[in-house]
Each structure stands twice: as structure tokens, then as C-alpha cells.
Amino acid sequence: MPVRYVCKNCGYELYRFEKVGQDFYGVRTPSEIKSIYGGKCPKCGHPLGVPSLSEIKIALRKKAILATS
Incomplete structure (x- = not known):
């Protein structure tokens, strides 16, 4: 599941972390994104x-369920 930082005003994606090993630093903090x-x-x-805790959204990816006959 990716970690995304987006502008709460316009929705612009500021940063996306897809997987471990993507970069040397790992997941950046909101303060680091702000300073960048x-x-x-x-x-x-x-x-x-x-962001406050109420502004943080967690969404899980839905897996496709294959029906077997």
C-alpha cells in the first residue's frame, strides 16, 4: 500500500512512497515534505x-476475489 502526501487545498500529490528499497531514506515525515x-x-x-490525526486517511486496497465453479 503506497504512502501518499497530498496538498489538502488542491489535491496535488507531493510525495509517494511505493515500496521498501525505493530510496535510501524510507518513508519521509510530513515535516520533511514541508521543508522540501x-x-x-x-x-x-x-x-x-x-496533518492532525483526523486528517490522516488509511485506505486498504481491495483484492479481486475469483469465483471458482
């Missing part, structure tokens, strides 16, 4: 912040 972009969304200019 200078505290503003590159698309809309909205100030970036650290």
Missing part, C-alpha cells in the same frame, strides 16, 4: 502543515 517544498504547495501556493 519550502512550506508551500508547488501547484497552488497553499501553506503546507503537519
